[in-house]
Amino acid sequence: MLYLLLALFGGISGVTTVLFGFGGGFVVVPVLYGVLTAMHGANSGAISGATAGSIDLIGQSAMHIAVATSTCVMVVNAIAATRKHQRAGNLLRAYIWPLAAYIAVGALLGAWAATRASGDLVRWAFIAYLAVTILDCLLRQGFLAQAGARAPVPLGRGVVVGGGVVIGAIATFLGVGGSVMTVPLLRRRGLPMAQAAAMANPLTLPVAIVGTVAYMAAARGLPAPLAPWIIGYVDLLAFAVLALGSLAGIRLAAPLIPRIPDRLHARVYIALLALVMVSMLLI
Secondary structure, three states: OHHHHHHHHHHHHHHHHHHHOOOOHHHHHHHHHHHHHHHHOOOOOOOOOOOOOOOOHHHHOHHHHHHHHHHHHHHHHHHHHHHHHHHHOOOOHHHOOOHHHHHHHHHHHHHHHHOOOOHHHHHHHHHHHHHHHHHHHHHOOOOOOOOOOOOOOOOOHHHHHHHHHHHHHHHHHHOOOOHHHHHHHHHOOOOOHHHHHHHHHHHHHHHHHHHHHHHHHHHHHOOOOOOOOEEOOEEHHHHHHHHHHHHHHHHHHHHHHHHOOHHHHHHHHHHHHHHHHHHHHHO
């Protein structure tokens, strides 16, 4: 039953990846965190040799495991969704490179910080990040509706360098792929939602790869492996089930890419963010 549930939500993460560029993190993190805390309890204290014998380490590390496994799933999602969007002609190289390189630099910083932060801090940072993003999309002009059919505006050097590093750091720290910053950024540069969401997928790859490697390498700092099927903080069993579900979801949702009206696409994007934020508050 547990793995059936994960496969189902893996499919949902595939749908959100290909249609909204979410990369899976906004679905995988709340679901896996909820499953782990329900099965093992939650404890946000630091892992140490003194407490290892008295506290369920999986429950104690639930948020870290959820974020780490999410970044691993995002590697699969981002590659599969990028291929779909490439075939559909939705990718513009000028908005991907060199922004992706600076996102990778920021991802290194975010991964380093995340492996040293408490699970409770990461959880509340995740919620705050969603709240700020939702308000930004609702209150600032240029996201819900665009003024006329203006030509897309290129990214400036400051946005590429500074923005890329910030996006990479925050996204890897929270395990969310960065789409919640890249989609509004590209949307306000004049791109339709279909292309803005499409570009989020290749831009998620550096975050996902760097985050996965960092969370696996974190095994060196643990007093003992959390479980035989967990490397560092990456739950390989959950990853396999979620990834298979995601690939199925991407395949099913890909034909819908050109059929969603632009304004509706933007509204659903915000509604999904709000749904994820509420779910994290209730867990």
